Amino acid sequence: MSTRDIILQKIRENKPSEIPMPSAIRFESHFENTESKFIETLTTIYTEVIVVKNMAELAIKAEELYGKVVNKATTIPELSNWADFSLNVSDPHELETIEMAILKAEFGVAENGAVWISDNYLQHRALPFITQNLAFVIPRNAIVNNMHDAYDRLKETTGWGCFISGPSKTADIEQSLVIGAHGARSMVIFLMEEF
Amino acid sequence: MSKAIIEHAVASEVFNKDEPYVNWHDETLWFVRQKRDKSSKQLPEWEQLREAASGIKNYVLSHMDELLVSFEQKAKENGVHVHWAADAAEHNEIVLGLLRQHQIGKMVKSKSMLTEECHMNEFLIRNGIDVIDTDLGERIVQLRNEPPSHIVLPAIHLKKKDIGDLFHEFLGTEAGATDPQYLTEAARQHLRDKFMTRRAALTGVNFAIAETGGFVVATNEGNADMGAHLADIHIASMGFEKIIPKQEHLAVFLRLLARSATGQPITTYSSHFKKAREGQEMHIIIVDNGRTTQLGRPDFRNSLKCIRCGACMNTCPVYRRSGGHSYHNAVAGPIGSILAPNLDMTKNADLPFASTLCGSCSNVCPVKIDIHEQLYKWRQVLVKAGYVPQVKGIGVKAMSIVLSQPRFYQWSGRLGRSVMRTIPFVVNNSLNPWYKQRDMPEPPKESFRDWYVRNRKE
Numbered sequence: 001m002s003t004r005d006i007i008l009q010k011i012r013e014n015k016p017s018e019i020p021m022p023s024a025i026r027f028e029s030h031f032e033n034t035e036s037k038f039i040e041t042l043t044t045i046y047t048e049v050i051v052v053k054n055m056a057e058l059a060i061k062a063e064e065l066y067g068k069v070v071n072k073a074t075t076i077p078e079l080s081n082w083a084d085f086s087l088n089v090s091d092p093h094e095l096e097t098i099e100m101a102i103l104k105a106e107f108g109v110a111e112n113g114a115v116w117i118s119d120n121y122l123q124h125r126a127l128p129f130i131t132q133n134l135a136f137v138i139p140r141n142a143i144v145n146n147m148h149d150a151y152d153r154l155k156e157t158t159g160w161g162c163f164i165s166g167p168s169k170t171a172d173i174e175q176s177l178v179i180g181a182h183g184a185r186s187m188v189i190f191l192m193e194e195f
Numbered sequence: 196m197s198k199a200i201i202e203h204a205v206a207s208e209v210f211n212k213d214e215p216y217v218n219w220h221d222e223t224l225w226f227v228r229q230k231r232d233k234s235s236k237q238l239p240e241w242e243q244l245r246e247a248a249s250g251i252k253n254y255v256l257s258h259m260d261e262l263l264v265s266f267e268q269k270a271k272e273n274g275v276h277v278h279w280a281a282d283a284a285e286h287n288e289i290v291l292g293l294l295r296q297h298q299i300g301k302m303v304k305s306k307s308m309l310t311e312e313c314h315m316n317e318f319l320i321r322n323g324i325d326v327i328d329t330d331l332g333e334r335i336v337q338l339r340n341e342p343p344s345h346i347v348l349p350a351i352h353l354k355k356k357d358i359g360d361l362f363h364e365f366l367g368t369e370a371g372a373t374d375p376q377y378l379t380e381a382a383r384q385h386l387r388d389k390f391m392t393r394r395a396a397l398t399g400v401n402f403a404i405a406e407t408g409g410f411v412v413a414t415n416e417g418n419a420d421m422g423a424h425l426a427d428i429h430i431a432s433m434g435f436e437k438i439i440p441k442q443e444h445l446a447v448f449l450r451l452l453a454r455s456a457t458g459q460p461i462t463t464y465s466s467h468f469k470k471a472r473e474g475q476e477m478h479i480i481i482v483d484n485g486r487t488t489q490l491g492r493p494d495f496r497n498s499l500k501c502i503r504c505g506a507c508m509n510t511c512p513v514y515r516r517s518g519g520h521s522y523h524n525a526v527a528g529p530i531g532s533i534l535a536p537n538l539d540m541t542k543n544a545d546l547p548f549a550s551t552l553c554g555s556c557s558n559v560c561p562v563k564i565d566i567h568e569q570l571y572k573w574r575q576v577l578v579k580a581g582y583v584p585q586v587k588g589i590g591v592k593a594m595s596i597v598l599s600q601p602r603f604y605q606w607s608g609r610l611g612r613s614v615m616r617t618i619p620f621v622v623n624n625s626l627n628p629w630y631k632q633r634d635m636p637e638p639p640k641e642s643f644r645d646w647y648v649r650n651r652k653e
Contacts, residue, residue: 002279003279003280003281003285004267004279006281007279007281007435007481007483007487008260008263008264010483010487010488010490010491011259011260011263011435011487011490012260013491014487014488014490014491014496015256015257015258015259015260015490016256016257016490016493016496017257018257019253019254019256019257020254021250021251021254021440022246022247022250022251022254024243024246024247025247025250025251025443025444025447026443026446027240027243027244041460045459045463092424092425093391093425096391109461111450111460112459112460112461113460113461114461114465118467124424125420125424125472126420126421126424126425128420129417129420129421129424129464130421130424130425146446146450147445147446147449147450147461148443148446150446151442151443151445151446152443154442157407157409157442157467157469158469159273159469159470159471159472160466160467160468160469160470160472161466161467162420162464162465162466162467163449163461163464163465163467164463164464165459165460165461165462165463165464165465166463167463168415168416168417168463168464169415169416169463170331170332170379170415170416171348171415171457172330172331172332172335172348172349172350172379173331173335173350173355173358173375173378173379174223174353174354174355174358174375175223175226175227175348175351176355176375176376178375178376178379180379180380180383181331181379181383181415181416181417181418182329182383182386182387182390182416182417182418182421183416183417183420183421183463183464184417
């Protein structure tokens, strides 16, 4: 018998008798203002939130904040003049020198400040991690209250996706919080009104 | 290869020699526990969430086989290779085989307590594979040639000076530098080079989803993603109990996990892997290593519900004052002490006794495992099976004689009180285990019984 079949057989012999699935597994969160809660949560995890009207305003903001940075990449066609680093590479290792990336993402979660990004929005999964600094752009009306609402939106998932909540961090040295472990050293989220 | 085991009580005694250090360790972990409290209180539905998580995991225990079969089928449909390992040795051989097949001699690894349990690093290194742990805490303990002392905070037993000295030796940081920001930056540079040059990455699995064949890996540092997305081959190792039925159940578990672990509302990265990226290979190894046996123990099978948040360690008065290494097991603390005897009763017979049975672990457990009750039950199993040293038995027998004879009990109490008053050095010395790290209490003038008898007369 294969290892697989032996393990499955032992499980069948040893598992407890039928226990039904509990009924209450989904909970509503009630925030006075979902967007304010999202911003408040992100502030506590060192992330700035900037509201912009449209792509034109985003382009102006991007220039204002990161114009002088070298090695800027984006997945947003309207920012192609701003970027100086092409993502048309076949090997993700070539992304190593990116300093700043502005990426479109799908939605945000108010209770924990997480933003969902997936294969639908990226040709390189490594990009949000390998870039030194990161900004996401999401529609201003795409913020859900909690993780239950988030998974309602994720019925169809892609090959890979990730909730990212703030910049990379660690507290492995004497519990002192340090921002910028292996992933992005800083995070900004743009909420766009006319996406 | 296995080192001689030092019993928990003996190892704790060594740990307790430096009092300010132990106090610091105790307070640091208590601080993490307080962050968990604060965070959990922000959710009015916290207790219902724990109930939901516990209920889903109970369902999982009773449907384990079906869920694993469904997971395997979906994962294969997604193009992922699925392997099964009966024990640590088979798991390690599978990893080595995959690396050899691809002619890879160097690998990066993100946190996986399962590979610690399997002693995979030692095995691979013996076989000429260079394995680099990429979680900062894990890299620190790896450079020190130590195991992690905590499942979430691997280097929590170290002071920044220890890490500064270590990095000076291995990473060339300035001598005497102890600034966490500076030291973390040095590790970032050192490990970035590893990420860029390794073709294989191994990650753990926090949750595997039967419905989709996908799995979730949670980190704060981003090391699992850096490794996996840059490597040609991604290997994910999971104990089979990591399975959950549906993707929507992740909401319950992700809401509980980081809040219980560190007080964060969610980890920085919760990465959902389902298919390999183009040109990449993805492998999942499903491991038993004693879990089927534990599933067959009605009193202890609930331990398989654990989601490895570490809350039981942070709250445990014994863990906080004895340190993770005293438990000589990949998973330390209360949860480790109920998992370890299943793996090896001879080696781990001491662990269920490393507890005051105060129950704080069960109170904070996000999936409501009855940890302290299982600790108590393991003691009985181990004593009956003859795994507990005789000395412990003699003490318990003496206690039982005293407590079963009221007159003898009253006489012993009077004798004890008068000895403590008149010749205190008889008990205030190092021969008395209660005197270690403690002052003996002031002896009362009379016992409650004497007081009660006198007052009832009046």
